[in-house]
Amino acid sequence: MSEVKVKKEKVSRQHMPVQDAQERKKNFNEVATGYSEDQALLEASRCLDCKKPLCVDGCPVDVDIPAFVKLITQREYQKAIDKIKEKNNLPAICGRVCPQESQCEKLCILGKKAEPVAIGRLERFVADWDLEKGQYRAEKALESGKRVAIVGSGPSGLTAAADLAKLGHQVTVMEALHIPGGVLVYGIPEFRLPKSIVQHEIRNIQEIGVEIACNTVVGKINTVDELLNNGYDAAFIGTGAGLPYFMDIPGENLNGVYSANEFLTRVNLMKAYRFPEYLTPIRIGKRVAVIGAGNVAMDSARTPLRLGAEESYIVYRRSEKEMPARLEEIEHAREEGVQFKLLTSPVEIIGDENGWVKGMICQQYELGEPDDSGRRRPIPIKGSEYELEVDTVIMAIGQGPNPLVPQTTPDLRINSHGNIVAEDATGQTSKAGVFAGGDIVTGAATVIQAMGAGKKAARAIHEYLTNG
């Protein structure tokens, strides 16, 4: 009998199952429900297992993508997750919130002709499998006897902490809020990143020996210098972009105007969506305007619909093409009924006699020549002002660096924006033994970029602790 060579059936990229838009906009459950095993196997089978995989170049933490995808095709899920965890300590989070389309998947060879392998969805699949069935094997390195203080428990701090613990160092993470996770718990909504997932990932990190001290504001209860003088051999600062920007327009202090940070923190961290069972209130009117068009803006616009608002607008002064949010987030927002007022920006917020927002004067814009950012500069159109009737305004136009650590660490160099100056490859700051990474260095960026910075800094701190 002659061998018949079966031609591999052409499989197209597997769609991510999602809750129906009309249904999901009434709840806080996760929007994307995750691949089934069959879907994951089909999707993994699409990987060409390139000899020189470009996808890995696109990953800020260098996950061996082809290797873990291949292990999925072999149904070796434990090995697949172990492979990911060699590089990535927060896979269930990255599988959900990484902008894969501009990183690993952007470089996938399949993407040149058709659609790239859905690397992020596969990562999520094995990470979720792990949460349910996996057996985490904590690697125990020889104890180094060195202590490292990590300031901030967001993505960069957790990553640095986990890597350093794996290398045998004694690590304490200091967090200002009452639960760890930073932006993962106060910023990103439950419907995009369930908090149980974050807790689980953090527990895994604690299991490898990382200690987390909540309710600890470095810069207040102690300083970086005090940490270094009291037994810590090195410090990593990952305090994030925790200072919301406002527009400096009239009416911004009216009741009903929130920063995105306040709005999201009330809803996510403090669970105001379950008020009064949880005691932190939030007040959402019928018509909400969110200023800005990044991921934080999309989160801020989708949340009010779930809290009973009738209209939710994204107000953005550039056009659709320039919106910084992930395409997937924009699409999800649109499906749920968020309306986009593009080439529009507020010039004034108007209040009623009781000091509550009742409207917003908007001005229309057109696009001119490219500016420093390479995006076309928005130019206001004279006489185009009109009033948009809204009762809640959420400012999602970005955040600056939190000043508490720089203010109390005199020899830590900062730039004109207040960001800590740190070497790109190592996170080394101007101060010996002090490293920094994430949004506090780069300004507001992504979870995975912060994780990449945490990873590099961990390597550099290990080198510093080992060889001085």
Place this chain on the structure above:
Amino acid sequence: MFKITKKMTLAQSIKLIEVLAPQLASKAQPGQFIILRIDENGERIPLTLADCDGQEGTITLIYQEVGRTTLELGRLESGDYILDLVGPLGKPSEIERYGTVVCVGGGVGVAPIYPITRALANAENNIISVIGARSNKHLILAEEMQRVSEKLHIATDDGSLGHKGFVTDILQQIVDSGVQIDLVVAIGPLVMMKAVSELTRPYNIKTVVSLNPIMVDGTGMCGACRVAVGQETKFACVDGPEFDGHQVNWSVAETRARMFADEEQLAMKGCYSGGDCHCQK
């Protein structure tokens, strides 16, 4: 978890607790505040420190039962625990030798002004204090304030103790008496701090007030506590809580303080309707 080591009632609906928090107690300075969350479902509320004892490792909090959280706090006893406590937050008071300082405290605002007054006294200032409350039943820390002041004046709304009227009546008398005043520090209800600031403005007497707006994180992250000061918007949690009373936009502060008035009512209803809240136990 933070253990309550002492609890007492100071006046009608005003209570004092001492909480074990050694590191915080050794670090805190007059003028700073803490944020606490009683339990898993609780909200984060800021309370200005009334005192701390580095030796005992305790901080003192004095609060008025005005809302759901302070009522629940009032039901906790010595030996009970508070789930979360963070601080010291905010900038400390600027303590230096000014000369003659008038310290004005109203209602539960006498609690935070006490450690500031004491620190100013220790810095060799001549202290004239004016404290007030609705009645003598509502007045707190009169003895403590007496100990750290050269002269203590008391005002009550109903005249049950001291001057019948407002603290500002007494402050006006002091100003009129021709005493050279180098600084006024005022802590109390917004309406009182506003009245004090308006009173001192024409005389150009430097006036410091301590604001206690609605907060969430207390580290500058959320901006809920923003206050209009001069031409700028400031965050009370990191830029304050103390500000120049002549620069504060009081109408913005008053409006923002009412932001969640309806929700606060709702939360209180839950408290009294015999629901699942702990304060009924």
